[in-house]
Amino acid sequence: MHTFxxxxxxxxxxxxxxxxxxxxxxxxxGFFPMQDDLQAFRVEQMVKCLKDFQIPCRWIPDxxxxxxxxxxxxxxxxxxxxxxxxxxxxxxxxxxVKILFILGSIASTATMFIFLNAFFNQNxxxxxFKIGSWAAFIGALLYSYVPYKAAExxxxxxxxxxxxxxxxxxxxxxxxxxxxxxxxxxxxFLAISTGFLLITHNLMSFIFLPIAGxxxxxxxxxxxxxxxxxxxxxxxxxxxxxxxxxxxxxxxEGKFVHLETLKGGYFDYRQHFVDLNQLFLSNHxxxxxxxxxxxxxxxLSVGIIHWTTGLVAILxxxxxxxxxxxxxxxxxxxxICELIVLFLMHQKSSLIWDKLSPLSxxxxxxxxxxxxxxxxxxxxxxxxxxxxxxKKKLGIIAGLIIIISIFILHVSFFQPKSWFNISxxxxxxxxxxxxxxxxxxxxxxxxxxxxPPTQKxxxxxxxxxxxxxxxxxxxxxxxxxxxxxxxxxSILRLPLFDFPGMEVTIDQKKVNHWHDDCRNEKFCLGLITxxxxxxxxxxxxxxxxxxxxxxxxxxxxxxxxxxxxxxx
Numbered sequence: 001m002h003t004f005x006x007x008x009x010x011x012x013x014x015x016x017x018x019x020x021x022x023x024x025x026x027x028x029x030g031f032f033p034m035q036d037d038l039q040a041f042r043v044e045q046m047v048k049c050l051k052d053f054q055i056p057c058r059w060i061p062d063x064x065x066x067x068x069x070x071x072x073x074x075x076x077x078x079x080x081x082x083x084x085x086x087x088x089x090x091x092x093x094x095x096x097v098k099i100l101f102i103l104g105s106i107a108s109t110a111t112m113f114i115f116l117n118a119f120f121n122q123n124x125x126x127x128x129f130k131i132g133s134w135a136a137f138i139g140a141l142l143y144s145y146v147p148y149k150a151a152e153x154x155x156x157x158x159x160x161x162x163x164x165x166x167x168x169x170x171x172x173x174x175x176x177x178x179x180x181x182x183x184x185x186x187x188x189f190l191a192i193s194t195g196f197l198l199i200t201h202n203l204m205s206f207i208f209l210p211i212a213g214x215x216x217x218x219x220x221x222x223x224x225x226x227x228x229x230x231x232x233x234x235x236x237x238x239x240x241x242x243x244x245x246x247x248x249x250x251x252x253e254g255k256f257v258h259l260e261t262l263k264g265g266y267f268d269y270r271q272h273f274v275d276l277n278q279l280f281l282s283n284h285x286x287x288x289x290x291x292x293x294x295x296x297x298x299x300l301s302v303g304i305i306h307w308t309t310g311l312v313a314i315l316x317x318x319x320x321x322x323x324x325x326x327x328x329x330x331x332x333x334x335x336i337c338e339l340i341v342l343f344l345m346h347q348k349s350s351l352i353w354d355k356l357s358p359l360s361x362x363x364x365x366x367x368x369x370x371x372x373x374x375x376x377x378x379x380x381x382x383x384x385x386x387x388x389x390x391k392k393k394l395g396i397i398a399g400l401i402i403i404i405s406i407f408i409l410h411v412s413f414f415q416p417k418s419w420f421n422i423s424x425x426x427x428x429x430x431x432x433x434x435x436x437x438x439x440x441x442x443x444x445x446x447x448x449x450x451x452p453p454t455q456k457x458x459x460x461x462x463x464x465x466x467x468x469x470x471x472x473x474x475x476x477x478x479x480x481x482x483x484x485x486x487x488x489x490s491i492l493r494l495p496l497f498d499f500p501g502m503e504v505t506i507d508q509k510k511v512n513h514w515h516d517d518c519r520n521e522k523f524c525l526g527l528i529t530x531x532x533x534x535x536x537x538x539x540x541x542x543x544x545x546x547x548x549x550x551x552x553x554x555x556x557x558x559x560x561x562x563x564x565x566x567x568x
Contacts, residue, residue, distance in 0.1 A: 011137040012113045018403075019109045019144050023102040023153075025415040031094040031427065032416035034157025035289070039097045040427055041436040043083035045071065047093070048477040050084045056245050056553070057081075059478040059499075059543040064445060065437050066457040067497045067525065068478075068543075070257065073249050074444050078199040079104075079163050092424045101153050101162065105144065108165035113140040115173035116381050122180065131388035131395050138399040139381025142306055143169075145406040146377070147285060147299035148369040150413035155287050155298060161370070164204040167197040168374045171208075175216045178235060179228045187235040188567035191559070194239025199246045203362055208371055211337050218333045222326050238566075241559025248552040256500055258449075261442040267363040273347040274300045274366050280307055283409055287417040290364060299413065300366045302342070302376060305405045309380030310338065316386045331382055338375045341368045446497040448515045448526025457495035464519060466490025468532065478543040486532045493517065494528040494541055501546045504530050506537050513541075 026032075031040070041062075049057030049072075057077060063069035072080070079100055086096040116139045120132025143165070152162040174190035177183070198205045216232050219225070240247070261267070271292040278300045288297025314335045317328035343349050345365045353359050380402065388395020426432060434456075441452040460473050466488040473482035480496055496502075498515035505511065511530055518524035528541055545553065 011133050012110065012117075012140075015109055015113050015137050015140045016106055018141060019105050021407075021411050022105045022144060022149075022414045023098075025154075026098040026102060028419075029423075030419055030421045031098075032154070032419055035155060036157045036159075038436060038439055039100075039157055039159045040093050041439075042071070042075075042080045043087060043093050043096055044428060045477075046077070046080040046084035047087050050081075050088060052477040052479075054478045057477070058249075058549070061475055061477050062437060064441060064497060065453045065455065067453055067495060067527070069444060069497070070253075070446065070499055070543075071444060072246075073253065074257065076160050076199050076201050077246065078196060079160050094422070094424055094427055097159065100159055104159075104163045104166060105149075105153075108169070109140045109144045111166055111169040111173070112143040112377065113137065115169035115176070116140065116378070118173055119176060120381075120385055131392055132385060134388060134395060134399055135381045135385035138384045138402055139377050141403055141406065142303075142309065142380045143373065143377035145410045146303045146306060146373045147283075147301045147410055147413055148303075148373055150285065150410065151299050154414065154416050160201045161204060161367075164197060164201045164208070164370060165373070167193050167200065168208060168370075171197065171212050172215055172378075174235065175212060175232065176219065178231050179216065179219045179223060179225045182225075182228050182231060184231070184566040187231050187238070188563045190232070190235030191238035191242060191563045191566075194236060195242030195559075198239070198243035202247065202250065203367065204370055206358070207362065207368060208374075211341075211371060211375070214333065214337060218330060222329055238559050238563050241555050242563065244555035244559065245549070245552045248555070249549055252548050253500065253546070256447050258442055258445040258447060263360050263363065269353055269360055269363060269365055270350065272364040272366060273350070274345045276346070279342065279345065280304070285413045290366065300345075300369065302369060302372045303406075304409060305402060306373070306376040306380060309383050309402060310335070310376040313379040313383030313386065316383055320386060327382070327386075331379060334375050334379060338372060338379070341371045341375065344368050345372075446499045446526055448498050448524070450523045450526075453525055454522070459495070461495065462493040462520075464491040464493050464517065464529070466532075468492065471536075479540060481538070481540045481542075483536070483538050484532070485536050486534050488534050490532045490534075491517070492530060492532055492539070496528050496541055498526050498528045499543070501544050501549065502528060503542055503544050504528060505540045505542075506530075506532065508538070508540075 045060035045062060046057055048061060049055070056072070058070055058073040059068060060071045061068050063071050083093070083096045083100055086099060087093050091099065113136050116136035117133055120135050121130055149162070149165065152158050170193035171190065174186055174193050177186035178190055194209070197208070220229055220232070272290045275294045278294060278296065279302055281304070282301055283304060285299045286297035290296045290298050290300070313331055317331040321328045344352065345368050349365070353365070384395055384399050384402070387398045437456065438452075445452055460470050466486065468490050469485040469487065471483040471485060474480070480494055498513070502513070503510060504513040513528050513530040515526040515528060516524065517529045532539070
């Protein structure tokens with residue numbers, strides 16, 4: 001305990017201990033229902049990629065009713081790499097998913113404390129109990145006990161989006177340290193945290209990085225640290241470079257997949273604005289969906305305690321403006337950011353959504369709750385800090401009131417609606433497996449397929465012309481390979497979607513293939529088709545990198561080397 005106190009570790013230790021109620025309901029055998037019930041499936045598919053050394057993983061074998069999909073060419077992969085590694089160490093996949101939610105809960109609390117502690121304790125006073133550390137402790141708990149986080153885990157099951165909460169504080173901390181201290185190791189941290197945010201959830205990056213930009217510019221102006229601006233730019237560019245293997249193909253190869261379902265129907269943003277009662281007054285927590293109107297059976301609140309403490313912080317900075325102008329101005333800037341975020345979730349902002357078409361990819365305006373959670377937790381911590389600087393005991397009391405209040409209001413939200421006593425063998429077999437093969441089947445469907453398949457892919461290729469005997473046939477994560485005996489010249493159609501990068505070889509020699517021979521199909525699936533001459537052959541279809549992907553991989557590799565160089 002003496003060592004903990006001396007090193008200032010007692011508060012972060014207790015902050016992590018107090019996160020246990022967030023995930024204690026997950027520490028048992030079995031699994032729980034969620035709206036995006038593909039988290040375990042994605043980990044299972046990632047494991048197949050890792051076993052085949054398909055790194056980076058882009059193509060998965062079982063999505064699209066087992067015709068294969070470029071899933072991780074477009075869906076952010078980072079968390080699923082971690083899940084795949086956990087499984088390869090012997091952990092069940094459904095347990096790996098639960099562990100990922102647990103680790104995300106702990107890590108987001110820890111990174112928020114790290115950021116706030118650095119922000120408040122820049123002078124590193126030697127007193128045993130620092131009010132700045134106490135404020136960081138309260139801010140970290142505010143960041144943890146918010147209704148939207150409970151909905152992310154136990155209702156939506158949005159694993160990737162949930163993990164972005166880990167990187168928001170890291171980006172702010174990195175920017176703070178780069179601008180304040182200018183050391184290149186912090187430029188590396190900025191690059192790493194930015195890169196990981198981009199490959200964890202590109203939509204969350206889209207709406208958070210502008211706020212991080214405002215934060216960095218504000219710090220540079222307020223602290224008069226213009227010399228640090230190039231280092232900030234270097235960190236951001238390197239972060240973009242680290243994520244290039246994913247983000248560049250998303251931009252340039254999106255035209256090769258169906259994306260229309262990501263913005264239409266239920267996912268049309270016009271149905272998902274939030275009213276003022278839901279944002280500020282409601283403490284309702286449901287396990288249903290968002291819908292048009294105010295009757296969503298889903299918590300879309302910023303948190304009653306969160307907006308209250310944020311407002312108190314803004315009012316307090318008016319009182320201390322003459323004493324601490326820099327802090328006051330920062331609070332006001334973040335307050336303005338919060339107002340913009342709140343406005344963008346409300347119906348009144350629909351004109352902006354209509355004019356700025358990229359916003360439609362967000363699908364749900366209430367996704368800005370992630371930004372709001374971060375900003376309000378930051379402001380709430382500042383409120384405690386200001387009160388504690390006026391009188392330490394008052395700061396401690398204010399913090400304790402906040403802790404008790406968020407526990408009373410929100411701790412009951414962090415539990416699943418129901419529980420299934422199942423194992424991996426249950427999850428990946430029978431009706432549960434069949435369901436996972438077809439969930440969201442139109443999203444990222446290769447463009448050559450007019451509609452998704454209605455039946456599972458066959459185990460062997462179809463013989464459209466001629467006669468072929470199959471000696472053996474194997475499907476891997478990004479390839480299909482087999483030995484055949486063509487009794488006569490034939491045409492084969494593989495149970496595999498065509499997509500840029502697909503290459504067919506016969507006896508290790510590349511041959512031409514096509515995807516528009518749709519005979520015997522209800523509608524064209526865009527499957528790989530090619531000629532085979534009479535005789536015994538080894539055939540192979542393999543998903544390879546295009547020039548775009550190769551360039552992207554090189555940029556990521558080069559950026560990684562530069563980041564390591566800066567760090568050391």
